[in-house]
Amino acid sequence: MAKARKYPVGPLEYLRRWQMQAWLAAVGLFLYVPLIALMAFSFNDSRRNIVWKGFTLKYYDKAFHDASLIEAFGNSLTIAAVSTVVSLALGAMVALVLWRFRFPGKTVLDGALALPIVVPEICMGVAMLVFFARVMPWPQGLIWPLNLGAIIIAHISFSFPFVAVVVRARMASFNREMEEAARDLGAGEWRTIVDVILPHMAPSLVAGALLAFTLSLDDFVITFFTAGPDTVTFPVKVYSMVRFSVTPEVNAASTILIVLTVILTAVALRLQGDPAVTAGHAPADKS
Amino acid sequence: MSDKPPIITFENITKRFGKMVAVDNVSLSVQEGEFFSLLGPSGCGKTTLLRMLAGFETPTEGRILIDGQDISAVPPNKRPVNMVFQSYAVFPHMTVADNVAYGLKVDRVPAAERKRRVEEALELVQLGGLGARKPDQLSGGQRQRVALARALVKRPRVLLLDEPLSALDAKLREQMRTELSTLQEKVGITFIMVTHDQDEALALASRCAVMNRGLLQQVASPNDLYEFPNSRFVADFIGTVNLFEGVLAVDEPDHAVIKSPDVATDIFLDHGVTGASGGVIWAALRPEKIELRKRPDGSVAPNLGDAPQGANALAGVIRHEAYLGGESIYEVEIEGGRRIKVKRTNLTRWDQEDFALGEAVWLCWHACSPAVLLS
Numbered sequence: 286m287a288k289a290r291k292y293p294v295g296p297l298e299y300l301r302r303w304q305m306q307a308w309l310a311a312v313g314l315f316l317y318v319p320l321i322a323l324m325a326f327s328f329n330d331s332r333r334n335i336v337w338k339g340f341t342l343k344y345y346d347k348a349f350h351d352a353s354l355i356e357a358f359g360n361s362l363t364i365a366a367v368s369t370v371v372s373l374a375l376g377a378m379v380a381l382v383l384w385r386f387r388f389p390g391k392t393v394l395d396g397a398l399a400l401p402i403v404v405p406e407i408c409m410g411v412a413m414l415v416f417f418a419r420v421m422p423w424p425q426g427l428i429w430p431l432n433l434g435a436i437i438i439a440h441i442s443f444s445f446p447f448v449a450v451v452v453r454a455r456m457a458s459f460n461r462e463m464e465e466a467a468r469d470l471g472a473g474e475w476r477t478i479v480d481v482i483l484p485h486m487a488p489s490l491v492a493g494a495l496l497a498f499t500l501s502l503d504d505f506v507i508t509f510f511t512a513g514p515d516t517v518t519f520p521v522k523v524y525s526m527v528r529f530s531v532t533p534e535v536n537a538a539s540t541i542l543i544v545l546t547v548i549l550t551a552v553a554l555r556l557q558g559d560p561a562v563t564a565g566h567a568p569a570d571k572s
Numbered sequence: 573m574s575d576k577p578p579i580i581t582f583e584n585i586t587k588r589f590g591k592m593v594a595v596d597n598v599s600l601s602v603q604e605g606e607f608f609s610l611l612g613p614s615g616c617g618k619t620t621l622l623r624m625l626a627g628f629e630t631p632t633e634g635r636i637l638i639d640g641q642d643i644s645a646v647p648p649n650k651r652p653v654n655m656v657f658q659s660y661a662v663f664p665h666m667t668v669a670d671n672v673a674y675g676l677k678v679d680r681v682p683a684a685e686r687k688r689r690v691e692e693a694l695e696l697v698q699l700g701g702l703g704a705r706k707p708d709q710l711s712g713g714q715r716q717r718v719a720l721a722r723a724l725v726k727r728p729r730v731l732l733l734d735e736p737l738s739a740l741d742a743k744l745r746e747q748m749r750t751e752l753s754t755l756q757e758k759v760g761i762t763f764i765m766v767t768h769d770q771d772e773a774l775a776l777a778s779r780c781a782v783m784n785r786g787l788l789q790q791v792a793s794p795n796d797l798y799e800f801p802n803s804r805f806v807a808d809f810i811g812t813v814n815l816f817e818g819v820l821a822v823d824e825p826d827h828a829v830i831k832s833p834d835v836a837t838d839i840f841l842d843h844g845v846t847g848a849s850g851g852v853i854w855a856a857l858r859p860e861k862i863e864l865r866k867r868p869d870g871s872v873a874p875n876l877g878d879a880p881q882g883a884n885a886l887a888g889v890i891r892h893e894a895y896l897g898g899e900s901i902y903e904v905e906i907e908g909g910r911r912i913k914v915k916r917t918n919l920t921r922w923d924q925e926d927f928a929l930g931e932a933v934w935l936c937w938h939a940c941s942p943a944v945l946l947s
Binding site: 460462463465466467468469470471472473476480481484485 | 626627628647648649650653654655657658659661663665674675678679719722723726
């Protein structure tokens with residue numbers, strides 16, 4: 286600091302002003318301290334989550350041996366995986382249609398697409414509840430993973446618009462002459478999509494998949510309304526555990542979820558940050 | 573040349589987008605081996621015509637023939653033409669070599685032959701050794717060469733170029749101009765180029781079609797377009813021109829006189845005018861065909877010997893000079909306030925007098941210099 290003081294603060298060097306530094310510190314505090322506390326207390330050797338009694342891993346051990354918690358975790362991952370794949374396909378196709386064609390009702394579709402994004406989650410949840418109770422009851426007592434169908438459908442319906450929005454934004458930067466060039470050089474329509482359009486779309490597919498996956502993994506409200514007694518997801522399970530008491534076991538389970546999400550995000554960001562991927566450079570095909 | 577069947581024929585092509593007529597009943601044919609240019613201001617329909625030939629647009633009316641075959645129903649990927657796009661449209665996720673190989677790969681050309689042809693094509697556009705680069709490691713000029721190689725490697729019957737030089741800076745543009753024409757001579761493929769830049773068209777093309785508002789105005793060699801334009805639009809679009817509106821006062825087989833209210837002199841021509849119906853006509857005089865002479869007080873109008881005394885000579889005052897190094901363009905104000913553009917090659921260090929702003933001058937020209945325009 287003493288060294289930096291030697292030079293006067295420049296007009297655009299906001300980071301060297303104390304106001305900005307204080308602001309950043311406050312942001313960091315409110316953003317990360319709760320998370321760090323949660324993680325720290327998962328190692329606390331005490332039933333009560335208030336005072337620090339010493340370091341232990343026993344709640345992790347407990348969490349890993351809690352069959353219902355593991356089942357809920359498995360359910361969550363399965364739901365997230367399936368709904369991500371379907372949302373990706375649906376979202377990318379909708380984005381392509383909206384980007385590529387003009388048709389009657391386009392603005393309506395465009396607006397309707399944003400609905401699941403803006404409608405309050407609680408309303409979506411109630412809507413799903415009514416839908417699966419009255420309109421299309423999901424058969425009960427199916428074997429796993431078919432019993433998760435209702436939740437998966439609910440998750441797809443709120444995550445594919447996010448994919449569509451991301452993919453569409455990416456396609457806005459696509460040079461249509463590129464598509465024409467592929468056609469001009471002899472490629473048919475399918476070949477053009479695979480060789481030219483998909484590589485350009487790739488980074489947005491990665492980003493969209495990440496969004497869909499984390500949205501699904503996180504979701505509590507909508508899932509709560511569509512889950513049955515035998516289809517408990519991780520957030521719903523944690524909620525039911527908290528209703529009895531906030532034990533370090535909950536902290537441990539949450540920490541695992543956070544670490545998992547962070548790793549996934551890091552991987553996705555890495556893929557996106559790769560200049561080859563960002564510029565639509567998928568690895569060149571080697572035939 | 574004309575007894576061979578044309579390689580490309582547009583037959584009464586009309587293209588409408590909704591109510592807008594982009595191309596209006598255009599008929600045109602291109603001979604094998606030509607460097608043909610479609611020239612016109614933006615929105616004149618030249619690009620639409622090219623895109624119809626490539627297959628990206630369908631004509632509303634009319635037929636397009638390649639080698640005598642109607643290709644209206646053939647999709648772009650099956651047409652024997654290839655295009656160099658205005659944005660080059662080089663695939664960013666492929667290396668230079670993969671870009672060039674793409675068309676061959678789609679056509680399932682065997683790998684060994686593909687490799688050889690790609691190398692040949694890269695050599696042809698002077699990109700030998702850069703095959704492993706990615707497009708973002710290339711300059712604009714190099715990317716354009718990739719686009720050229722990618723199209724030429726397929727050995728098309730016709731190569732289409734959409735504003736090929738518009739994205740390059742001035743120096744590079746001049747260099748690519750020369751290269752494009754040597755390239756065309758080397759490969760012997762028919763080139764069709766769309767451009768709004770008349771210099772480019774004149775420098776490169778063996779024949780040009782000038783279009784305006786969807787209509788074909790004139791098809792001619794660059795020299796004929798410049799010296800014998802068929803309308804005011806062409807005269808004005810190609811190069812710079814001084815236009816004088818007037819009527820035909822005398823029209824004999826061996827000479828004619830145009831009287832114009834614009835100028836205080838008779839415009840004397842050493843040839844008769846055919847096709848004039850007695851209405852308004854125009855004389856078009858290029859700036860470089862006008863001679864500048866000093867006009868001391870009391871001097872008489874100069875006579876170049878091929879017109880009666882007093883004709884083809886105007887008194888004026890220099891009002892503006894644009895000094896371009898190799899030449900100067902003067903704006904000379906004549907009686908009545910109109911300004912005439914005069915171009916003069918710079919021979920200063922040899923034996924030329926200079927003209928200053930505000931200096932009194934004579935403008936004079938030969939009887940064969942003005943072009944007569946009926947429309």
